[in-house]
Amino acid sequence: MIDILIKNKEYIIEITGYTGEGEGVGRADGEAVFVPSAIMGEKLKVLIVKPLKHYAYGKIIEIITPSAHRVEPECIYYKKCGGCVLQHMDYSAQLEFKRIRVQDALKRLGGCDTSVEPVTPSPDIFRYRNKAQLPVSDAGIGFYEMRSHNVIDINDCLIQNEVTAKIIKVVRDYMDKYNIPAYNEEKHNGIIRGIFIRNGSNTGEIMTCIITRTKDLPYKEELVESLSKIENMTSIFHNINREKTNVQMGKTNYLLWGSETIKETLCGVEFHISPLSFFQINTKQTEQLYAKAAEFAKVDNPQTVFDLYCGTGTISLITAQNVKKVVGVEIVPSAVENAKKNAERNGIDNVEFFLGKSEALLPQLAKDFSPDTVILDPPRKGCDINLIDSLNKVKPNHIVYVSCDPSTLARDIKNLQGYQVEKVVPFDMFPHTKHVECVVLMSRIKD
Ligand SMILES: C[S@@+](CC[C@H](N)C(=O)[O-])C[C@H]1O[C@@H](n2cnc3c(N)ncnc32)[C@H](O)[C@@H]1O
Structure with a gap:
């Protein structure tokens, strides 16, 4: 054509x-x-x-x-930034966009006609994020422009916690004062690559990681002194990423000041989180989503539940309160360490965590523990096909799929054999962005 x-x-x-x-x-x-x-x-x-x-x-x-749902975007960077692409819609239209997105993907890519429930709104639609990852370049500190790696220099971001603006200011002043060069992605030179910030929405604790290309962080005592003065700063890390890649964070972290982890609570359970561990970015909405995942994981009173892709053990520990045994599997070593300690600290002793790829460990773990229900919470790319093949052999009674990408969710649903989709509940974890999270309950069709 x-x-x-x-x-x-x-x-x-x-x-x-x-x-x-x-x-x-x-x-x-x-x-x-x-x-x-x-x-x-x-x-x-x-x-x-x-x-x-x-x-x-x-x-x-x-x-x-114009649509009756059209509104003036509140953010001054809306036209350039690749993040909040829906800020021109009122919140009800954003939720409907996300419901349609899930429904379409399930039907088109998953061949699944189950009706999708209305999207559960986020309790906060601004200042809801507990994590910021800010690239630094000669252009400034901020976010990437839409479909590019050009950094937009920002002072604040309306979906981030207020502390983000304070940390940006401290790092900008430090770079200006000591003439510290920003990282140049093309030439792979310069020093400061980015800033990574986490905050516990329920605890107030704050973690800052300064990401550099170099092993050295010049004038680090001076930088730490300024950062540590920020109210509720709990933990300051130096993260080193020497690779020529557009992935921001490296694997090496040095604690410069304060605690190794920050605390956050979810559904009454306390979690300690390291810089590299996955943790959902919208705490209040996560509590609603996990409560739904735990409710689905309870269906038919299972004895043993597997939580694959378990991160720091969040869903495992919340689910453990209702079942006899939970087995968690996660690929990031520090997350598994966090998960084990989180279980200990909360006095939860019916959970075991294993380090490795879910697709590699499932066949043996299924022989050892025989799961009635399996929870899946993979990254955006969805589940490895070998994991789906194993599940088709293990045949748990129920699968609870927590998804952050409707397309890969639909693909995986299509590849799972002998299940019917009972419920699809979307959650708006990321207001103003195109993203949508879903919790899906699938039940085995009796053979
Ligand atoms: C979307 S997160 C979910 C984490 C956790 N369930 C939570 O809600 O906090 C996906 C997790 O899967 C882990 N992961 C990625 N690939 C994996 C694999 N092949 N096997 C096990 N874990 C994996 C990531 O490190 C990350 O912690």
């Missing part, structure tokens, strides 16, 4: 759907046009900026009929 839509030509289009990235979708001369910042139902004058083989990208020139 040749490009039908002409670059730089204007079309009037009506938005009838969304892409998974949050762009509006309409048609011009029968061809699909993806339009950022558009809302379903709107009539727009659109300039074609990038015609491709099967669709085109367009840019809004004029909003002829």
